[in-house]
Amino acid sequence: xxxxxxxxxxxxxxxxxxxxxxxxxxxxxxxxxxxxxxxxxxxxxxxxxxxxxxxxxxxxxxxxxxxxxxxxxxxxxxxxxxxxxxxxxxxxxxxxxxxxxxxxxxxxxxxxxxxxxxxxxxxxxxxxxxxxxxxxxxxxxxxxxxxxxxxxxxxxxxxxxxxxxxxxxxxxxxxxxxxxxxxxxxxxxxxxxxxxxxxxxxxxxxxxxxxxxxxxxxxxxxxxxxxxxxxxxxxxxxxxxxxxxxxxxxxxxxxxxxxxxxxxxxxxxxxxxxxxxxxxxxxxxxxxxxxxxxxxxxxxxxxxxxxxxxxxxxxxxxxxxxxxxxxxxxxxxxxxxxxxxxxxxxxxxxxxxxxxxxxxxxxxxxxxxxxxxxxxxxxxxxxxxxxxxxxxxxxxxxxxxxxxxxxxxxxxxxxxxxxxxxxxxxxxxxxxxxxxxxxxxxxxxxxxxxxxxxxxxxxxxxxxxxxxxxxxxxxxxxxxxxxxxxxxxxxxxxxxxxxxxxxxxxxxxxxxxxxxxxxxxxxxxxxxxxxxxxxxxxxxxxxxxxxxxxxxxxxxxxxxxxxxxxxxxxxxxxxxxxxxxxxxxxxxxxxxxxxxxxxxxxxxxxxxxxxxxxxxxxxxxxxxxxxxxxxxxxxxxxxxxxxxxxxxxxxxxxxxxxxx
RNA sequence: GCCGAUGUAGCUCAGGGGUAGAGCGUUUCCUUGGUAAGGAAAAGGUCCUGGGUUCAAAUCCCAGCAUCGGCUCCA
Numbered sequence: 001x002x003x004x005x006x007x008x009x010x011x012x013x014x015x016x017x018x019x020x021x022x023x024x025x026x027x028x029x030x031x032x033x034x035x036x037x038x039x040x041x042x043x044x045x046x047x048x049x050x051x052x053x054x055x056x057x058x059x060x061x062x063x064x065x066x067x068x069x070x071x072x073x074x075x076x077x078x079x080x081x082x083x084x085x086x087x088x089x090x091x092x093x094x095x096x097x098x099x100x101x102x103x104x105x106x107x108x109x110x111x112x113x114x115x116x117x118x119x120x121x122x123x124x125x126x127x128x129x130x131x132x133x134x135x136x137x138x139x140x141x142x143x144x145x146x147x148x149x150x151x152x153x154x155x156x157x158x159x160x161x162x163x164x165x166x167x168x169x170x171x172x173x174x175x176x177x178x179x180x181x182x183x184x185x186x187x188x189x190x191x192x193x194x195x196x197x198x199x200x201x202x203x204x205x206x207x208x209x210x211x212x213x214x215x216x217x218x219x220x221x222x223x224x225x226x227x228x229x230x231x232x233x234x235x236x237x238x239x240x241x242x243x244x245x246x247x248x249x250x251x252x253x254x255x256x257x258x259x260x261x262x263x264x265x266x267x268x269x270x271x272x273x274x275x276x277x278x279x280x281x282x283x284x285x286x287x288x289x290x291x292x293x294x295x296x297x298x299x300x301x302x303x304x305x306x307x308x309x310x311x312x313x314x315x316x317x318x319x320x321x322x323x324x325x326x327x328x329x330x331x332x333x334x335x336x337x338x339x340x341x342x343x344x345x346x347x348x349x350x351x352x353x354x355x356x357x358x359x360x361x362x363x364x365x366x367x368x369x370x371x372x373x374x375x376x377x378x379x380x381x382x383x384x385x386x387x388x389x390x391x392x393x394x395x396x397x398x399x400x401x402x403x404x405x406x407x408x409x410x411x412x413x414x415x416x417x418x419x420x421x422x423x424x425x426x427x428x429x430x431x432x433x434x435x436x437x438x439x440x441x442x443x444x445x446x447x448x449x450x451x452x453x454x455x456x457x458x459x460x461x462x463x464x465x466x467x468x469x470x471x472x473x474x475x476x477x478x479x480x481x482x483x484x485x486x487x488x489x490x491x492x493x494x495x496x497x498x499x500x501x502x503x504x505x506x507x508x509x510x511x512x513x514x515x516x517x518x519x520x521x522x523x524x525x526x527x528x529x530x531x532x533x534x535x536x537x538x539x540x541x542x543x544x545x546x547x548x549x550x551x552x553x554x555x556x557x558x559x560x561x562x563x564x565x566x567x568x569x570x571x572x573x574x575x576x577x578x579x580x581x582x583x584x585x586x587x588x589x590x591x592x593x594x595x596x597x598x599x600x601x602x603x604x605x606x607x608x609x610x611x612x613x614x615x616x617x618x619x620x621x622x623x624x625x626x627x628x629x630x631x632x633x634x635x636x637x638x639x640x641x642x643x644x645x646x647x648x649x650x651x652x653x654x655x656x657x658x659x660x
Numbered sequence: 661g662c663c664g665a666u667g668u669a670g671c672u673c674a675g676g677g678g679u680a681g682a683g684c685g686u687u688u689c690c691u692u693g694g695u696a697a698g699g700a701a702a703a704g705g706u707c708c709u710g711g712g713u714u715c716a717a718a719u720c721c722c723a724g725c726a727u728c729g730g731c732u733c734c735a
Contacts, residue, residue: 113729128665216730217663224732228663231730259728263671272708272726328735348735382661383726385733480735499734531735568692595691596698603696617694627695635695 004053005064013064023049026067037069038080039199048150048199072238082107084201085210085236086116091192092137099123103169103220103229112495115235119218126230131212141190142207148200149186158182170195209243210236256493258546259388265551277386277393279539284559291557293374296398305372310352316342322351323512331379349375353401354513362517368404368412375399389543390498396538402530409528414464416503416532421468423534428657434470435487436461440477448482449507457505458484482508493547500536552609555659556652562589563605567598567617574621578641585645611659630659
């Protein structure tokens with residue numbers, strides 16, 4: 001019998017019969033690893049443990065076959081586990097609902113919300129009540145310790161098998177993706193078979209900690225014109241402890257939901273009777289917004305922007321000239337007519353800023369022109385997409401448009417990225433995802449601008465990001481049709497990514513509006529235009545901010561900065577005087593005169609996440625001092641009111657993120 | 661817009677074919693206290709809206725609206 005040399009990666013070697021499986025070979029090399037392994041990498045390729053070595057390509061020159069276990073607690077291990085659990089889910093559904101047509105069922109590793117899903121079309125619509133039943137069946141199947149069995153068959157054979165089982169979606173996948181031979185996976189003694197590359201765990205009893213999470217619709221191939229399938233989401237871990245910890249963390253995260261905190265802290269509301277997706281900023285939310293805007297205005301002026309204000313509606317022809325009506329008309333509110341003239345609400349501010357640019361002839365000496373505005377826009381978002389402050393129909397963009405010469409644009413973009421980084425730092429965002437979105441090769445997007453334009457712009461954007469030491473992901477096909485852009489996104493409490501600001505290069509509007517400046521040569525030239533937003537939508541930024549701080553804002557943003565808490569009503573007057581003095585220097589102070597014990601007043605202030613409390617009793621009046629309690633540090637002892645004011649004002653002025 | 665779920669007091673939620681429930685909050689009274697809940701009483705409801713079934717609907721059925729989780733979209 002022929003023998004082959006095998007070697008554990010970075011480990012011992014051995015000689016084994018060529019007929020053994022990968023798992024058996026691994027056992028010879030490392031008994032412990034073989035026990036734990038979910039799959040293995042053989043010469044760098046992930047395969048099942050049950051694959052015979054003879055079926056895998058031998059190395060030339062007698063070099064040993066390299067085997068590496070795919071272990072739990074690794075990304076690859078988790079992927080195998082979750083992917084196998086998705087198969088188990090499909091097996092359970094097929095068992096319970098014969099005739100179900102399978103779509104796709106991948107593992108999800110980078111989505112903090114879910115671990116896997118399977119898309120399918122069941123003979124009847126599934127409901128939430130089916131999930132526990134399906135989950136139970138999954139457990140039953142898992143306990144039967146059934147094997148995941150791989151087979152390699154010809155494409156024609158695979159098509160025949162899946163056609164026979166009336167799996168049209170699988171047939172389409174095989175047609176689209178399959179080579180001459182394809183691999184299929186069975187779960188033995190179950191009705192399940194899938195067109196799949198693998199690898200998978202050897203058998204179902206490796207799946208011990210999984211949970212189905214939710215049911216939703218999903219379009220086949222992600223295309224809204226295709227039939228809608230049902231998607232079941234779930235997650236899986238190696239141990240029940242890991243699963244429990246994850247579920248618990250998820251619950252914690254839900255407590256940080258900005259919609260919940262918005263209500264509890266009285267920051268904002270959305271009122272059904274006034275309209276979906278329209279935000280009411282309550283006094284406490286509004287004062288935070290004011291701080292955000294003040295900060296930004298300060299920076300705009302410091303960075304030599306010009307502030308502008310523009311209208312909320314404009315003649316329809318403007319949106320036709322700008323191209324918004326043609327390209328985004330579906331998301332614009334319908335026109336409204338006045339004395340034979342049609343107007344439309346603005347979905348963007350750019351045409352207005354262009355109007356200001358065009359209001360006079362521009363010389364190269366006037367450039368760059370940087371127009372900044374908190375511009376409120378309205379977009380007809382589909383009802384199903386609305387989400388708290390994150391996705392709304394009316395919002396305010398901290399919008400700016402830069403008009404410059406080609407020679408200036410590199411510097412302008414660099415300054416924009418610098419600005420972005422500064423803003424994110426000021427608000428304490430550390431985990432930010434930057435994306436460089438560039439042209440793709442889709443045919444449905446009618447890209448403007450030459451290849452050379454795109455290449456030049458992309459290079460400039462990439463270089464600027466590198467210069468600022470910003471890690472980014474390059475995404476093809478995500479660029480706007482009119483130019484490449486830098487987007488940045490942050491996560492909400494449960495890990496959904498939301499886009500905040502953007503820096504976009506525009507090849508389109510300067511052409512459409514025939515923008516010009518007179519250059520040194522005395523002739524008219526076309527300026528370059530950049531769109532730039534930092535918060536993006538102030539509403540969305542606020543929503544993300546609420547979740548980021550779980551409502552416990554830094555002092556400078558806190559709606560109430562100081563809660564003045566008299567212990568007895570003998571000191572109410574002193575408390576009022578202290579609050580008045582705080583307000584006189586610009587600190588936001590509230591006095592709690594309720595007939596409650598000090599513990600209750602402190603509790604109220606803590607729950608409202610007020611940064612500082614001043615506890616005032618007879619002793620403080622006597623000494624003319626205040627007893628300071630900080631939100632997280634607790635009792636800080638007494639000091640004079642003057643000392644407290646200086647401390648608080650210093651924290652506010654520096655926009656400190658913590659009070660230590 | 662599409663698929664699924666949900667809609668009961670200001671908030672969080674229980675209940676359920678025949679007087680509408682709790683906790684928190686609110687108001688009033690008592691209490692004047694030293695670093696996360698003092699006591700008592702009261703007020704507070706179109707049980708989302710509209711239709712249907714029924715002697716009787718908040719409860720069952722249908723439709724609509726809104727919200728939630730996704731999908732699609734996202735300048």
